[in-house]
Structure formats: structure tokens, C-alpha cells
Amino acid sequence: MCGIFAYLNYNVSRERRYILEVLFNGLRRLEYRGYDSSGISIDADLPSPAAAPVYAGSPPLVFRQEGKIECLVRSVYSEVDEKDVNLDTAFNVHAAIAHTRWATHGVPAPRNSHPQSSGPGDEFWSSTMASSQTTSWGMHMHYCNYAGFLLVLKETLIRHGFTFESDTDTEVIPKLAKFVFDKLHDEEGDVTFSQVVMEVMRQLEGAYALIFKSPHYPNELVACKQGSILILGVNVSACLFVLWDGYKQAY
Known part of the structure; x- marks a missing residue:
């Protein structure tokens, strides 16, 4: 079980410090029960023009922590000091993900917190929200059946x-x-x-909502959903909230 909050500012300058506070406040709004870990993904600084880029953009900065939201907040500000991350850097466009988790598969720990990575190179990051209390993907089936499906997919990727x-x-x-x-x-x-x-x-089953971030893009x-609710908020001069009820959609 979990909650996801994402924030994208487009054609409006926002400092990294401001973006972090938006993410933290979004997570605080979601923290209404026993969540035990959380994480965020924000944009890194642009690579040097002299450097040969591996991707179109830089792999994001990711922070994950066990405990309440305030544990993540303290951890992030401690890490940005250690890594010399400039909180005053402004972004005209910036895409960020925040995630709070209630462990149902894997103990509360930074490695099990979201966003989760595709592996070396961090080419894709995703956060998952599900509607079932028994599995992270919200599959409405016996756990053994779910585990069997997941094992097949996992073994395929391992191969x-x-x-x-x-x-x-x-x-x-x-x-x-x-x-x-690939x-x-x-x-x-x-x-x-x-x-x-x-x-x-097309490869997944059950009710879920996902959000993806990648240095390739x-x-x-x-953001996508199947069965679960996904809310998109747009702020121009006023705030317009749209609830998407379609069964299977991506935006």
C-alpha cells in the first residue's frame, strides 16, 4: 500500500529548495496511516556541455528512507549537504516524484522504498500505487497465483x-x-x-497506478492507471483538478 505525489513545473522557474518543499508537503498530505518509508526523485544539474552525454538528460537524484516523512526530510537535507547539491539552482522545467510506502512485500528499508530503479545507469524509475491490501500491484487473486505470475516475469528478466x-x-x-x-x-x-x-x-494485471521518470526523456x-484512481491537477492562473475514471489510460 502506498501513495504517490508527483510535481512538474513547466515554463515557470522554481528553485530546487521550493520543489523539495512541494514534494514533502505532498507526502505529508498522504501520510494518514501507518506508512513506514518514503522516497523522492528530483532532477540533477544538467551535464557539462563538454561531457559526452549517455542519455538525453542526467540520471535523477534519488533519496529514500525508512520511517515517517520527517525522517526522509532530515535525511534529504543531510545528504544534499554531503553531496554539495545546490538548493538554489532554478529549473524552468522540472519533473519530480515522491512516494510514501506501507510495506506489504519486503521489510521497511531504503532499498525497498520507492521510487524503484531499473538497475545500473538508473535509466528508468517508477513508483507504484495499488488498491489491494495483499499485493503491491493490487491483483485480486490468491497470493500464490500472484507470486507465480510475478515469478515468471521476474525470471524472464533475470534470463x-x-x-x-x-x-x-x-x-x-x-x-x-x-x-x-531496449x-x-x-x-x-x-x-x-x-x-x-x-x-x-500490456504486461501487467490487476488494479494499479504508476508514474515513471527517465533520463532518456x-x-x-x-503516469498511467488501470482500475485505480489517478488525479491530475493543472495550475495556470487558477487550479483545475480533473479526475480520470477510465479503466486503462496513460498520460
């Missing part, structure tokens, strides 16, 4: 060279996104972020 570092089942999702991206890129060349996510959705977030 393709993926390794798993956490105890949480949803680590499969960003790794699946990386697998899909496959589509080899077959079709340029592929959009939404194409990757839609193909990931800087300044973009893709």
Missing part, C-alpha cells in the same frame, strides 16, 4: 541479464520498462516515453 536488489515485488516494473525500451528502440529506433509505458501496461513524467 535477460537483470539483477534484483530489493525485496519488493514492484522492482520488476522499472526493469520491465528498461527491457521494453527492445522497442532496437526494433523501431526512436520511441516515445508513452509508448514504453503503454507496452509495460528529460522533463517528462508518464
Whole structure:
């Protein structure tokens, strides 16, 4: 069980310090019961023009911590000091994810917190929200059946060279996104972020909402849902909230 809050500012300058506070406040609004870990993903500084970029953008800065939201807040501000991250850096466009977790698969620990990574290179990060109290993906079936399905998918990825570092089942999702991206890129060349996510959705079952971030697609977030509720808020001169009720959608 979990809650996800994402924030994207577009064509409006926001300092990293401001963005962090928006994320923390979003998580505080979600902290209404026994959540035991949390994490955030924010943009790193742009790579030097002299450096040969591996991706279109830089891998994000990710912070994850066990405990209440305030444990994450203290940890983030401690880490940014250690890593000499400039909180005054302003971004005209910035995409960020925040996630709070109530452990149902894997003990409360930073490695099991979200966002979860696709592996070395951190090419894809994802956060998962589900509607079931028994599994992270919200599959409405006996746990043994769910575990069997997940094991097949996980074993397939392992055969393709993926390794798993956490105890949480949803680590499969960003790794699946990386697998899909590589496959589509080899077959079709340029592929959009939404194409990757839609193909990931075709491989999943159950009720869920997901959000993805990738250095391959800087300044973009893709949110998707199947069954679960996803709310999109747009703030221009006023605030408009739209509730998307469709069964299976990506944005």
C-alpha cells in the first residue's frame, strides 16, 4: 500500500529548495496511516556541455528512507549537504516524484522504498500505487497465483541479464520498462516515453497506478492507471483538478 505525489513545473522557474518543499508537503498530505518509508526523485544539474552525454538528460537524484516523512526530510537535507547539491539552482522545467510506502512485500528499508530503479545507469524509475491490501500491484487473486505470475516475469528478466536488489515485488516494473525500451528502440529506433509505458501496461494485471521518470526523456513524467484512481491537477492562473475514471489510460 502506498501513495504517490508527483510535481512538474513547466515554463515557470522554481528553485530546487521550493520543489523539495512541494514534494514533502505532498507526502505529508498522504501520510494518514501507518506508512513506514518514503522516497523522492528530483532532477540533477544538467551535464557539462563538454561531457559526452549517455542519455538525453542526467540520471535523477534519488533519496529514500525508512520511517515517517520527517525522517526522509532530515535525511534529504543531510545528504544534499554531503553531496554539495545546490538548493538554489532554478529549473524552468522540472519533473519530480515522491512516494510514501506501507510495506506489504519486503521489510521497511531504503532499498525497498520507492521510487524503484531499473538497475545500473538508473535509466528508468517508477513508483507504484495499488488498491489491494495483499499485493503491491493490487491483483485480486490468491497470493500464490500472484507470486507465480510475478515469478515468471521476474525470471524472464533475470534470463535477460537483470539483477534484483530489493525485496519488493514492484522492482520488476522499472526493469520491465528498461527491457521494453531496449527492445522497442532496437526494433523501431526512436520511441516515445508513452509508448514504453503503454507496452509495460500490456504486461501487467490487476488494479494499479504508476508514474515513471527517465533520463532518456528529460522533463517528462508518464503516469498511467488501470482500475485505480489517478488525479491530475493543472495550475495556470487558477487550479483545475480533473479526475480520470477510465479503466486503462496513460498520460
